Amino acid sequence: xxxxxLEVKLKSGLQARQxxxxxxxxxxxxxxxxxxxxxxxxxxxxxxxxxxxxxxxxVEVTLSADGHDEEDAVTALSAIIExxxxx
Amino acid sequence: xDHVTVKDVMERFGLELSAGAEGIGRHIASSDISRPGLEVxxxxxxxxxxxxxLLGKSEISFFSMLPRLDKMERARKLxxxxxxxxxxxxxxxxxxxxxxxxxxxxxxxxxxxxxxxxLSNKLSDFLENRLAPMTAVHGVLLDIYxxxxxxxxxxxxxKSEVALDLVKRGHRLVADDMVEIRQVAEDTLVGNPPExxxxxxxIRGLGIIDVQMxxxxxxxxxxxxxxxxxxxxxxxxxxxxxxxxxxxxxLKILDxxxxxxxxxxRPGRNMSSIVEVAAMNHRMKQMGxxxxxxxxxxxxxxxxxxxxxxx
Numbered sequence: 001x002x003x004x005x006l007e008v009k010l011k012s013g014l015q016a017r018q019x020x021x022x023x024x025x026x027x028x029x030x031x032x033x034x035x036x037x038x039x040x041x042x043x044x045x046x047x048x049x050x051x052x053x054x055x056x057x058x059v060e061v062t063l064s065a066d067g068h069d070e071e072d073a074v075t076a077l078s079a080i081i082e083x084x085x086x087x
Numbered sequence: 088x089d090h091v092t093v094k095d096v097m098e099r100f101g102l103e104l105s106a107g108a109e110g111i112g113r114h115i116a117s118s119d120i121s122r123p124g125l126e127v128x129x130x131x132x133x134x135x136x137x138x139x140x141l142l143g144k145s146e147i148s149f150f151s152m153l154p155r156l157d158k159m160e161r162a163r164k165l166x167x168x169x170x171x172x173x174x175x176x177x178x179x180x181x182x183x184x185x186x187x188x189x190x191x192x193x194x195x196x197x198x199x200x201x202x203x204x205x206l207s208n209k210l211s212d213f214l215e216n217r218l219a220p221m222t223a224v225h226g227v228l229l230d231i232y233x234x235x236x237x238x239x240x241x242x243x244x245x246k247s248e249v250a251l252d253l254v255k256r257g258h259r260l261v262a263d264d265m266v267e268i269r270q271v272a273e274d275t276l277v278g279n280p281p282e283x284x285x286x287x288x289x290i291r292g293l294g295i296i297d298v299q300m301x302x303x304x305x306x307x308x309x310x311x312x313x314x315x316x317x318x319x320x321x322x323x324x325x326x327x328x329x330x331x332x333x334x335x336x337x338l339k340i341l342d343x344x345x346x347x348x349x350x351x352x353r354p355g356r357n358m359s360s361i362v363e364v365a366a367m368n369h370r371m372k373q374m375g376x377x378x379x380x381x382x383x384x385x386x387x388x389x390x391x392x393x394x395x396x397x398x
Binding site: 013023058 | 327330331333379383386387389390391393394
């Protein structure tokens with residue numbers, strides 16, 4: 001189990017298109033991946049789940065993954081959330 | 088492209104041949120119709136010779152008033168080598184000079200009891216349809232809730248099976264396997280089956296079935312304007328499919344761009360329901376209601392409020 005807490009740096013948060021990109025990336029890994037914001041934790045491979053969190057810039061989220069590619073998954077997905085240039 | 092001969096037009100509109108029978112095989116290349124009023128008056132500078140020439144009451148009356156030599160000269164010029172045919176409307180008496188010129192130049196000269204305007208409209212409708220640019224695609228065309236949906240995809244992906252299911256749900260089959268598509272106007276593509284395949288559906292394991300015979304007249308249509316393309320493909324795990332529906336993919340057929348959805352096929356996915364809903368959703372979008380866009384706006388609103396509480 002790999003876990004990382006990070007701050008969202010995407011300019012306008014995780015909007016629909018970025019959420020789709022995030023979920024598409026998450027689906028490349030076989031680990032179970034979760035994204036947590038406040039008290040809510042959703043499956044990172046579910047687009048509706050991710051979007052329901054309405055993740056804004058500056059918010060703190062926790063990424064966690066469990067599986068044989070968990071570290072790669074967390075690294076790759078963190079990069080999307082922390083990409084200041086996108087969105 | 089189809090070609091249309093004078094004979095086709097003659098038979099279609101019941102025209103009577105007066106002269107120039109040798110030219111009956113001439114091709115008609117343009118769907119435009121000319122009424123050579125100025126030419127009858129002697130101005131041939133811009134004579135659109137390659138069009139059908141319609142002579143109505145005013146042209147014939149004016150022609151009849153001309154001196155004999157002018158009549159002969161202008162009749163000969165009207166019957167140019169490029170002119171497919173001349174038609175005199177209202178069953179008017181045809182001036183002998185015109186008959187002589189048509190006979191000599193072998194340009195068919197015909198007459199019709201119809202009025203000039205009416206014949207002109209009918210001719211241009213008929214020619215526009217027959218001369219429209221055409222292409223044929225491998226696919227199935229259905230009328231789903233009044234929307235022409237072209238289903239494409241590799242052989243064996245299940246296009247005909249989807250079509251059968253949709254017919255059973257009350258939708259209409261236009262063409263199976265091969266769809267002839269014509270561009271009848273700007274941004275308007277109309278599809279129809281090749282004559283031989285009309286109303287037929289081929290289902291693996293059953294063979295050829297006649298949809299009209301089995302399901303009745305309400306299950307078929309002879310042609311339909313195409314509005315949406317749905318491309319079925321085997322689920323490719325490497326490929327990312329549209330999850331939101333915010334982007335629209337376009338495909339160009341002839342000169343018209345159509346929206347194309349790529350829908351992956353996998354066990355457990357009921358393709359006919361998906362195709363049916365895609366058609367409904369496309370109709371909603373055409374009416375200005377786009378669920379994906381509305382949702383995206385709502386999400387942006389919410390994110391905005393989180394970022395800046397005074398938003």
